[in-house]
Amino acid sequence: MQDDQPYDKDWEAEAPFLAKLPKQRPGGIPDGYFERLPNQIMDKIRSGEQAEMPVAEVPAASPVVAFKSSRPSLLKQTRFWALAASLALLLAATWAFWPAAAPETDPDDLAFQQQFSIQLASMDDQVVLAALNESDVSEEDVYALLGADDQSDLGIHGEGAEVLDYLEHEDLEEFDLDQLNIDPSELL
């Protein structure tokens, strides 16, 4: 990297003391830092790509749903998918309570909703997630249903198991389904 051109050494005449100083590195580094760094960088790159991968490119084994959101960055987080999956379970369970929560509903609608809730409760999580994906449910709707602005408001910072644990301890009948404003028939 040294420059062969003569003017590159000109400065040494103007700053002879500086020119004679031995060059030292400006401090230490942790042991094995440069051995670990390439893997850390490649891991960061791979995890970034995974988070940015469109739904169609994500391996089929991954339970993924893309909610319409004004805050897309949060959708990249694994924990949110766990929460979304939990919401699917929550919806399935909550619709089972729908008749009690909405006593003024038209009897015909009520019969449909009862039938719907039974059907929804028996549906595979991924089918529910796929249906939600086609709906207008936003990320804010998800959190609003849970009475929160975001996941941190729920005091949840962990992965799927912690989210499910949180939901298991909630009284599902307390959630106001009107906030979601979803026509159940649109999900089927």
Place this chain on the structure above:
Amino acid sequence: MEQSRLMSEIDLIARLQAPATQERAFAEVVGAYQEQLYWHVRRMVGDHDEADDVLQNSFVKAWRSISGFRGDSKLKTWLYRIATNEALTALEKIKKRSFSDVEDLADDLRHSHSGGMQLSGDEIQARLDAAVETLPPKQKQVFVMKYHDELTYEEMAAVLGGTVGSLKASFHHAAKKIEQQLLSH
């Protein structure tokens, strides 16, 4: 020698463009330039943790735009440009956080040594670091790239912009200022 370096860089760039080989090729790039870029960034931002963040972000940014890299500049100068920009952004944040701390540190380092040529190696180094800290940001960059990283003026021009003449003048000016500070007190 130069021809063989050029050929291997052309080959590397070709592998960086091909989906099947780009990840392995990029890992080679990281391995080849990480140390050089780390010390460049470390000298600019000072702290290891900060330098680590800057360096990792620089490589991630390089990866994201690697498909657009056509080899118009050398890989090294392209990476230097990315890392320098990242370091400058980090420096802005650090400056906002603790500008007065940096100034105080430089003052402390300057005033804590009074023995001139009798200073120990570490003390001289501390005084040099303090003197570099007092340079304006652009001049500091030029000084670090020339004095420590030993880049050529042409390489510096490719990274920083500007002409070889202006960079040379800037470096000479910085070197003289630092010399005066090292010899003062």
